[in-house]
Amino acid sequence: MRAITYAKYGDADVLELTEQPDPHPGADAVVVRVKAASVNPVDWKVRQGHLDGLLDAQFPVIPGWDVAGVVEQVGLDTPELRVGDEVFGYVRKDWVHGGTFAELVSAPVRTLARKPSTLSFTEAAAVPLAGLTAYQTIRRAGVRADHTVLVHAAAGGVGSFAVQIARALGARVVGTASEANHDYLRSLGVEPVEYGEGLAERVRALAPGGVDVALDYVGGDAVAVSATVLAPGGTIASITDPAARDEHGGHYVWVRPSTEDLEEVGAMIDEASITVEVAQVFDLEHAADAHRASETGHVRGKIVVEV
The missing domain is CATH 3.90.180.10 (Medium-chain alcohol dehydrogenases, catalytic domain)
Incomplete structure (x- = not known):
């Protein structure tokens, strides 16, 4: 072959x-x-x-x-x-x-x-990998319909699935992305914010009470910034930075193959909840x-x- x-x-x-x-x-x-x-x-x-x-x-x-x-x-x-x-x-x-x-x-x-x-x-x-990563981090973090969720790298391979899954669960979603991808995020029901210096202030302006869940799909200072904008009792999940777990009591997720989880993601796609x-x-x-x-x-x- x-x-x-x-x-x-x-x-x-x-x-x-x-x-x-x-x-x-x-x-x-x-x-x-x-x-x-x-x-x-x-x-x-x-x-x-x-x-x-x-x-x-x-x-x-x-x-x-x-x-x-x-x-x-x-x-x-x-x-x-x-x-x-x-x-x-x-x-x-x-x-x-x-x-x-x-x-x-x-x-x-x-x-x-x-x-x-x-x-x-x-x-x-x-x-598969991106969809499962999004699904498993969201499940691990316990995202609910009454949550405000911050998604880092929201227009990327994993982030674009995560924002849609979180929205399908009924959550409010704030997503970081470059200005060029803001209209794309809005089309998915996401409130976009520019990443980079001043991100924490821009997130607080949208969610003065803090975010309930922050999902890091990019690394860098995303976990550190997320910790400053969490609501009391909020949770951070990261696929790149173990500090989410080790320093902030959240979750460090390494995606696992799973027929059952992939079937769930596939069902959401067929139901038009995810594009x-x-x-x-x-x-x-x-x-x-x-x-x-x-x-x-x-x-x-x-x-x-x-x-």
């Missing part, structure tokens, strides 16, 4: 299109014919070696955790799925090796769910360019690679 691989850590230039052996399913896994995959910041952080020691790499690495495709082969004990099923998933395994930037990927059934019927494969590939924003689409041969685009840090929505 054709696959994007890298044989050592480095910049996007280490990515190359190669021929690799077709994968085989384990007892509780299936082989998926990949229609599309998507890029997440963690993909290029792993490629650069920043997660070495946390995630063991087996070279050559096929990158990518998000997938949308069709089940082509099933394992010995996979009653959940059949050949021909259209699926999407967050195919994170215990090591970094056989990822989704390939024509075929072996995926444990616990990482997959049936593709939302309202989405194309390209759109569905944009959902999917695809920023750019690349073909497999230009996956390195997809990584480079993600590394700019100025992407609204998700970058997808079609296979």
Whole structure:
């Protein structure tokens, strides 16, 4: 099969299109014919070696955790799925090796769910990691209908899902973004604020009593700023900064594959509570360019690679 691989850590230039052996399913896994995959910041952080020691790499690495495709082969004990099923998933395994930037990927059934019927494969590939991250941080933080929620990087891949899920729960949402993305956030029912110096004052102007939940999807000083605008009893959840948990009694979240959670996100998409924003689409041969685009840090929505 054709696959994007890298044989050592480095910049996007280490990515190359190669021929690799077709994968085989384990007892509780299936082989998926990949229609599309998507890029997440963690993909290029792993490629650069920043997660070495946390995630063991087996070279050559096929990158990518998000997938949308069709089940082509099933394992010995996979009653959940059949050949021909259209699926999407967050195919994170215990090591970094056989990822989704390939024509075929072996995926444990616990990482997959049936593709939302309202989405194309390209759109569905944009959902799993970002959608699950948003859903799991919101659930961990206990967002309710009577809450005011501050979302950092609200127009980004994870943030754009988080604001929609929080709004679907009935919460009021304030989101940080550049001025260019304010109209987009307003279209999602979000009250936008410019990030950068003076953010705390701008948030207080919108929520004088403080915010009940702050969700950090960007890092930097987001947790520190969030702590200054929390209402009494408020909660911070972060996917980038353990200080949210260790210094402020909140939550530090590392997204987990979950069929059940992915089904919940998919149901919200099919019910039109969530829309999917695809920023750019690349073909497999230009996956390195997809990584480079993600590394700019100025992407609204998700970058997808079609296979």
